[in-house]
Amino acid sequence: xxxxxxxxxxxxxxxxxxxxxxxxxxxxxxxxxxxxxxxxxxxxxxxxxxxxxxxxxxxxxxxxxxxxxxxxxxxxxxxxxxxxxxxxxxxxxxxxx
Amino acid sequence: xxxxxxxxxxxxxxxxxxxxxxxxxxxxxxxxxxxxxxxxxxxxxxxxxxxxxxxxxxxxxxxxxxxxxxxxxxxxxxxxxxxxxxxxxxxxxxxxxxxxxxxxxxxxxxxxxxxxxxxxxxxxxxxxxxxxxxxxxxxxxxxxxxxxxxxxxxxxxxxxxxxxxxxxxxxxxxxxxxxxxxxxxxxxxxxxxxxxxxxxxxxxxxxxxxxxxxxxxxxxxxxxxxxxxxxxxxxxxxxxxxxxxxxxxxxxxxxxxxxxxxxxxxxxxxxxxxxxxxxxxxxxxxxxxxxxxxxxxxxxxxxxxxxxxxxxxxxxxxxxxxxxxxxxxxxxxxxxxxxxxxxxxxxxxxxxxxxxxxxxxxxxxxxxxxxxxxxxxx
Numbered sequence: 452x453x454x455x456x457x458x459x460x461x462x463x464x465x466x467x468x469x470x471x472x473x474x475x476x477x478x479x480x481x482x483x484x485x486x487x488x489x490x491x492x493x494x495x496x497x498x499x500x501x502x503x504x505x506x507x508x509x510x511x512x513x514x515x516x517x518x519x520x521x522x523x524x525x526x527x528x529x530x531x532x533x534x535x536x537x538x539x540x541x542x543x544x545x546x547x548x
Numbered sequence: 549x550x551x552x553x554x555x556x557x558x559x560x561x562x563x564x565x566x567x568x569x570x571x572x573x574x575x576x577x578x579x580x581x582x583x584x585x586x587x588x589x590x591x592x593x594x595x596x597x598x599x600x601x602x603x604x605x606x607x608x609x610x611x612x613x614x615x616x617x618x619x620x621x622x623x624x625x626x627x628x629x630x631x632x633x634x635x636x637x638x639x640x641x642x643x644x645x646x647x648x649x650x651x652x653x654x655x656x657x658x659x660x661x662x663x664x665x666x667x668x669x670x671x672x673x674x675x676x677x678x679x680x681x682x683x684x685x686x687x688x689x690x691x692x693x694x695x696x697x698x699x700x701x702x703x704x705x706x707x708x709x710x711x712x713x714x715x716x717x718x719x720x721x722x723x724x725x726x727x728x729x730x731x732x733x734x735x736x737x738x739x740x741x742x743x744x745x746x747x748x749x750x751x752x753x754x755x756x757x758x759x760x761x762x763x764x765x766x767x768x769x770x771x772x773x774x775x776x777x778x779x780x781x782x783x784x785x786x787x788x789x790x791x792x793x794x795x796x797x798x799x800x801x802x803x804x805x806x807x808x809x810x811x812x813x814x815x816x817x818x819x820x821x822x823x824x825x826x827x828x829x830x831x832x833x834x835x836x837x838x839x840x841x842x843x844x845x846x847x848x849x850x851x852x853x854x855x856x857x858x859x860x861x862x863x864x865x866x867x868x869x870x871x872x873x874x875x876x877x878x879x880x881x882x883x884x885x886x887x888x889x890x891x892x893x894x895x896x897x898x899x900x901x902x903x904x905x906x907x908x909x910x911x912x913x914x915x916x917x918x919x920x921x922x923x924x925x926x
Contacts, residue, residue, distance in 0.1 A: 495880075497864060500786070500789050501890055501891065502891055504591065504793050505790075505792070506796060509868060524591060526800045548863075548867045
């Protein structure tokens with residue numbers, strides 16, 4: 452199943468990456484963090500603060516690259532990522548804890 | 549040994565551990581061993597709020613219209629939260645300030661504890677506004693068995709640490725005879741172990757224990773009842789999410805050996821104890837949910853759903869400190885709560901949106917010629 456999670460993608464920023472979650476594949480852009488794009492794709496994901504300090508949206512980053520435009524306050528364990536503030540920078544595979 | 553309010557020794561605080569090193573002397577933040585604590589201070593200050601800003605006049609009318617069993621749910625939660633913040637408004641200061649060794653962490657502890665005193669004052673604000681005699685509500689906190697059980701759990705690790713630190717500061721290391729207590733062994737190992745368990749217990753307090761109460765407050769507000777209260781609870785929840793970040797950082801820094809190498813060994817040694825602290829607290833919260841709903845549930849919530857939520861949030865919090873989830877519950881049974889727990893749509897007065905990124909008197913110093921282009925040729 453492939454879902455294009457983003458609409459109105461700016462033509463000057465054509466970076467689209469695949470996010471693998473189990474058997475699901477979601478296309479995301481670099482325009483905004485992963486969390487809202489997953490939500491639009493119908494993926495339920497825990498969240499609270501949505502600004503990188505509460506850790507609630509921590510998920511497994513199995514492989515691939517994400518970046519944080521602003522370093523979040525929450526502790527990020529190795530092999531994990533914060534969905535609310537991470538920008539996906541390559542194809543990635545994620546999982547839930 | 550004995551605590552000094554201004555340590556005269558010259559030492560490099562960047563080489564000190566978070567706790568049990570030198571007493572802090574100069575409150576300086578130009579250099580920091582763990583800059584996260586300074587960032588937490590800044591964030592907490594940007595969250596500043598006052599309970600009196602929230603109008604509760606409609607809550608009084610709503611409260612009178614609630615069913616008796618719903619009034620029991622509402623007041624019991626307020627009593628429990630009052631207990632939790634009574635503890636949190638003083639204990640980080642009393643227990644941790646005598647042993648802290650980093651200026652940025654010392655100030656975070658004080659900032660953190662101060663914000664808890666705002667929560668305590670907000671409970672008085674709420675109770676004063678909705679009942680005629682607040683004394684009845686507050687007096688019951690000490691005599692109510694269900695609350696007393698929880699008071700023991702939330703204070704015992706603090707009290708153990710405080711006792712050991714008092715002995716350490718007056719008598720030093722060794723085995724000391726304490727009247728009515730017997731012999732107490734004070735070693736760096738027992739002190740650090742008591743500290744680690746205290747931090748874990750505080751993390752559980754702020755990351756799990758508040759949430760049954762939060763869920764009930766927001767469930768009332770989903771029915772457009774007690775909305776002033778829900779506004780206050782939103783502000784409290786925002787603060788608590790920041791506080792749990794602080795204890796998560798302390799636990800992770802200790803456990804991963806990024807602070808005091810001995811603490812990493814102690815964290816490993818205490819792993820089962822910490823798992824038990826989480827699991828026991830979850831069980832107590834589930835029992836609390838049963839007590840709340842003993843005379844009847846409320847729309848959208850019952851003891852079973854709240855129990856599942858407690859298990860779910862416990863899993864989330866355990867994973868954040870590097871522990872395995874202990875419960876089967878994989879999904880949030882009340883996903884609507886998250887919309888209430890989001891930070892940035894907290895609005896106090898109708899005319900004033902409390903956006904966390906908004907700072908009074910904020911100035912942008914990074915200007916160049918291009919910023920004036922819009923002015924045209926004047």
